Amino acid sequence: MLEFLRRPRTRAQARAAIILLAVLLAVLPFLVEAGLSRSWVRVLDFALLYVILALGLNIVVGYAGLLDLGFVAFYALGAYLYAWLASPHFGLHLPFWAILPLGATLAGVFGVLLGAPTLRLRGDYLAIVTLGFGEIIRIFMNNLNAPVNITNGPQGINLIDPVTIAGISFGKTQQLFGITFSSAHFYYYLFLAFTLVTVFIAYRLQDSRIGRAWAAIREDEVAAAAMGINTRNIKLLAFAMGAVFGGVAGGLFAAFQGFISPESFTLWESILILCMIVLGGMGHIPGVILGAVLLTVLPEALRYLGDWQRAAVGEVVVDPGDLRMLLFGVALVLMMIYRPEGLIPSRQRKREFHAEDGVAAQEQASLYDSRA
Amino acid sequence: MEIFVQQLINGLVLGSIYALVALGYTMVYGILELINFAHGEVTMMGAMVALTVIGLLLGLNPELPGLLVVLAGVLIAVPACMLLAFAIEKVAYRPLRRAPRLAPLITAIGVSIVLQNAAMLIWGRQYISFPQILPQMSFTVLGAHVTSLQIFIVLLCMTMMAGLWWLVQKTRLGRAMRATAQSKEVAMLMGVDIDRVISATFVIGAALAAIAGVLVSAYYGLAHYYMGFMLGLKAFSAAVLGGIGNIAGAMLGGLLLGIIEALGAGYIGDFTGGFLGSHYQDVFAFFVLILVLVFRPSGLLGERVASRA
Numbered sequence: 001m002l003e004f005l006r007r008p009r010t011r012a013q014a015r016a017a018i019i020l021l022a023v024l025l026a027v028l029p030f031l032v033e034a035g036l037s038r039s040w041v042r043v044l045d046f047a048l049l050y051v052i053l054a055l056g057l058n059i060v061v062g063y064a065g066l067l068d069l070g071f072v073a074f075y076a077l078g079a080y081l082y083a084w085l086a087s088p089h090f091g092l093h094l095p096f097w098a099i100l101p102l103g104a105t106l107a108g109v110f111g112v113l114l115g116a117p118t119l120r121l122r123g124d125y126l127a128i129v130t131l132g133f134g135e136i137i138r139i140f141m142n143n144l145n146a147p148v149n150i151t152n153g154p155q156g157i158n159l160i161d162p163v164t165i166a167g168i169s170f171g172k173t174q175q176l177f178g179i180t181f182s183s184a185h186f187y188y189y190l191f192l193a194f195t196l197v198t199v200f201i202a203y204r205l206q207d208s209r210i211g212r213a214w215a216a217i218r219e220d221e222v223a224a225a226a227m228g229i230n231t232r233n234i235k236l237l238a239f240a241m242g243a244v245f246g247g248v249a250g251g252l253f254a255a256f257q258g259f260i261s262p263e264s265f266t267l268w269e270s271i272l273i274l275c276m277i278v279l280g281g282m283g284h285i286p287g288v289i290l291g292a293v294l295l296t297v298l299p300e301a302l303r304y305l306g307d308w309q310r311a312a313v314g315e316v317v318v319d320p321g322d323l324r325m326l327l328f329g330v331a332l333v334l335m336m337i338y339r340p341e342g343l344i345p346s347r348q349r350k351r352e353f354h355a356e357d358g359v360a361a362q363e364q365a366s367l368y369d370s371r372a
Numbered sequence: 373m374e375i376f377v378q379q380l381i382n383g384l385v386l387g388s389i390y391a392l393v394a395l396g397y398t399m400v401y402g403i404l405e406l407i408n409f410a411h412g413e414v415t416m417m418g419a420m421v422a423l424t425v426i427g428l429l430l431g432l433n434p435e436l437p438g439l440l441v442v443l444a445g446v447l448i449a450v451p452a453c454m455l456l457a458f459a460i461e462k463v464a465y466r467p468l469r470r471a472p473r474l475a476p477l478i479t480a481i482g483v484s485i486v487l488q489n490a491a492m493l494i495w496g497r498q499y500i501s502f503p504q505i506l507p508q509m510s511f512t513v514l515g516a517h518v519t520s521l522q523i524f525i526v527l528l529c530m531t532m533m534a535g536l537w538w539l540v541q542k543t544r545l546g547r548a549m550r551a552t553a554q555s556k557e558v559a560m561l562m563g564v565d566i567d568r569v570i571s572a573t574f575v576i577g578a579a580l581a582a583i584a585g586v587l588v589s590a591y592y593g594l595a596h597y598y599m600g601f602m603l604g605l606k607a608f609s610a611a612v613l614g615g616i617g618n619i620a621g622a623m624l625g626g627l628l629l630g631i632i633e634a635l636g637a638g639y640i641g642d643f644t645g646g647f648l649g650s651h652y653q654d655v656f657a658f659f660v661l662i663l664v665l666v667f668r669p670s671g672l673l674g675e676r677v678a679s680r681a
Contacts, residue, residue, distance in 0.1 A: 012415050117662065122669070124407055129662050329483065333463075342469060
């Protein structure tokens, strides 16, 4: 029935699909709040945040093929910069729109700083260096509270200003046009706007000259260089672009959460974002979006394990908090074994994963040709 | 001077444990080109199983000699971890042997999460302390303190590494492993049973990891469901530092990383005029790692890899 949404035949159908999607996205937080609870609107916000992060990392890993395990460092930089410039910690309260470009720039600069020394490294060596970089940033955030208190150490920074746009503070529940918007609702629309911009940029990048250069480097760096691509600059650009998205998402996170600490920026976070990409379908934007949404929602949904246990056995046998990560790990393993190309892979990757069938078919075809 | 010798000794002890764990990473990587993220968790499982056995035995009879009790713990933990690694390889990695690189990496991460949380469910979130049953003697060397446990750890690690070296260089299995690492296809044509060799690699690595786990928990007097994570990360860094896939490299990298870390922690305060303290120990390890890789992109003893990602 909804087939026309996935593969619109005519222009009218395409337009109808877009309008339907827009309406759905616009009312989604209210549907979720009515159907589940307000805390699920927050989950929705996080899902959007992770979509931005995953699309950012996808530029580095999916487009350019550089395995980055320290992506969370840029997220942390963006978040800390926002916290420094808009909280009582240093007594600064700059507006949201002023900090965001600064955060993006800072993250981008660090992206180049990280990228520059690692240009010669390949594959897993690159992975471990980026991982080390992420850990270094986190350890500094954790310890830079003495002798000069910069990051407030493991306690983190508190009371970060919420976003204020057109005089409306996103931090508290308000009535607008007769509708009650909670903080989570406001941030939903803000994050949605940023997500849409990110998706747009990701699509434009993919098909641009730069995007094709990234793909060329990913497939064969030597051949790409021989084709006249400046591999050094193009790789640095991938790091920087990815980092910019990370930095912006970090700023959004700090404003949304109102509190940040190094605990939010562990290696696991980097790994989680990488899992989103691979699970959804690396390098393919709809796949990455799906992966990010699924991996945000799934652990939350597993919180209901306690209720299910009570319904089944009459009591909570195993703490759902302990069990849900276990099941998450099992899901990752099963997913990779049964669908290693991801949920929605790009057409090209799907072909690569089923290369044997493809080669066989081709050989078959050429056999027929020669006989004819 | 005393600080220097003391930190050198501490680093040597820590480094030999890193080296033992790093060997497991590097052997698997050499053959499968897979970062076996779950290896750190196997180490943790080794410590946990051994501690459980030790606790049970002491519960039965607290008069048992300490050395014997720990030995019993190790003798159960080692086969348990070997079995675990065998199962992990069979269930999680073997189906993905022909898949692109990232798929098994994600699986490894998944296995790591599963093991960590399974350990948390079984043993709880609290720290488990290693009972004080080992005979403790301490000596003074050049003004530095050395305990019998430290000496024992270093000696045991060296022996295990020598044993592994012999196994890889001199035995039939070792030859098969080296052949498989060079080229699976050609090894197969020469009559090597690839699946068995790969299983054996995982199992041997797990045995080393289990012993390393027991040693680490005995050294710090603690075990915890999360202990495998940082240990695994450090050991993997050590393997990369030495040149991943290279067995001698893993040993060298482990020892170097341990010593650098200990010296770094001991001197960083003086270097920075008290601005940075010893809790920057981990930064030091990663910083040196990055620095080495910038100048030698394939590690200290690694061969230049062909240009494929």
